[in-house]
Amino acid sequence: MMTPTASAAGRRQSWISMLSIPLFALTLWTCGGGAAVQAAEPGKDASAGSLPRILVLATGGTIAGQADPRATGAYKSGQITGEQLMASVPGLDKLAKINAEQISSIGSQDMNDKVWFALARRIQDAFDKNEADGIIITHGTDTLEETAFFLDNVVRGDKPVVIVGSMRPATAVSADGPGNLYEAVQVAADPRARGRGVLAVLNDKIQGARSVTKTNTTSIETFGSPNDGPIGYVDTAGGIRFLAQAPGFRRATYQLPAGEQLPRVAIVYSHANMDAIPIEDAISHGAKGIVLAGVGDGNTSKAALDALEAAAKKGIVVVRSTRVRSGFVTRNVEVDDDKNGFAVSEDLNPQKARVLTQLLIASGVTAPADLQKAFTATW
Template identity: 90%
Template sequence: MQEAFDKNEADAVVITHGTDTLEETAFFLDNVVRGDKPVVIVGSMRPATAVSADGPGNLYEAVQVAADPRSRGRGVLAVLNDKIQGARSVTKTNTTSIETFSSANDGPVGYVDSAGGIRFMAQAQGLKRATYQLPAGEQLPRVAIVYSHANMDAVPIEDAISHGAKGIVLAGVGDGNTSKPALDALEAAAKKGVIVVRSTRVRSGFVTRNVEVDDDKNGFVVSEDLNPQKARVLTQLLIAGGVTAPAELQKAFTATW
């Protein structure tokens, strides 16, 4: 895709994708594709054999959005169920409903309807995001997501490290918190050079530095608005690019705010 853009072989790209990991691919591409040409990811919740299959309509609308000049400079977009969502915020919220993709912290960036066409809710802000180079061979570092729960111990964290994790994203409770044994294990991991990012298993909201956890003391990074799966993608890209200092990592996570 990047080569096609660089050679002016395409003015926009539409990617069909399964819905389970659509948000991760959208966020990944948003961080590696250079330029302002539209990239739109689209999927469907109902198969072609179902009554009222949503795939054809979603695909048609994705092409409409990709072809619209106003889509330039907005980064990667996801188009499903008449809504246009930004790559940073979009997430799947329901297992089977066609009304599954939403952006809890931001809301949709626009809408598509048969009568009014495409409506963006704000002007494009231009290219403000950083983009990252993929490593040679395109093999990204191993980063594990560890899910916090009641009475959590250190075993999942120690297991991730024993299997070569260069980074750990905590899907924490509340504001990215967890039990003391788990926090102690994460602090020990950070001292050994493992990147530790605190995210949350909660669907919306921001993880805030130095409120419930002393991030400065422990050498942790907070994910801000990024959910665990997107925090993992960004952590992989940053480690691959040689960014490992907690302060520099934190700047990358908060770069758009």
């Protein structure tokens, strides 16, 4: 929990001892420009004239990374705490009362069910107990879209949940994390963000959890929504511009299963000269579902299709998606989905189709017709 009464000298000393903050951020802090992060009061809604209460849940990632001497530009993810991240950004105290909690300190390539469940439970608890007016999750970019989509399907309520990351670590000369964090707080604190589901805020864009995806390995312009486009824009000077009114969005009510793990679902990547071995291997390792990252409109070789049909007949859920960056996968065009017992992912890429398939299997939804209804629910 952040303590608003900590002395300025103590805060400066704690930052000077860190090697993780760029020179510009340290200069701002020691000159009095650092955000004085205030503790939020549980159980009170933000009222007219008061600042909204924002709960920050930190998971690690590049945004919390520190330089590593092994190579130019190298870094280690998840080295800086959520409290330190928020304290490094000037002006946040003018936007909101902020509390920060550390959920994990990992690179998002290591994101897992246990952390997902911890995030979902903490967010729901904060909303149910009226501890916060909005939530921010700091996260690595590699699997940011999957975490956003998972939470979008399990968290109930209409308060803003904003996920944010960066492509460059905190120690980079041109770190993008501080700007992204500031804009994430702007969005989470804005009443117009309510009812829009989980939002990703990076590089001046606001994007929906269903459509956002990482499109470039290193560019800060990496996140886009190929099928839908952004739902809004944000910048520190011009404020927030949503492109449409909130649709009165209501999150799905999938329940978290008992334990800390979702059912095993494999993604099988299609390619030229593909055989059945990847599918048979997934089944032998206990997959309850298989998502095909198919070529074109979610297609694959005859050998692979035959293996998928055999899997579906054994009760394994099969969903056709595509390895192509944009577009929809359509039923019964190139593949006889009705005959084979397949569902198609519509607009969802393979990684998000996997998340929804896991939630559906955990909820007992395995019949092809019912699966398809879930995948097309928002269309």
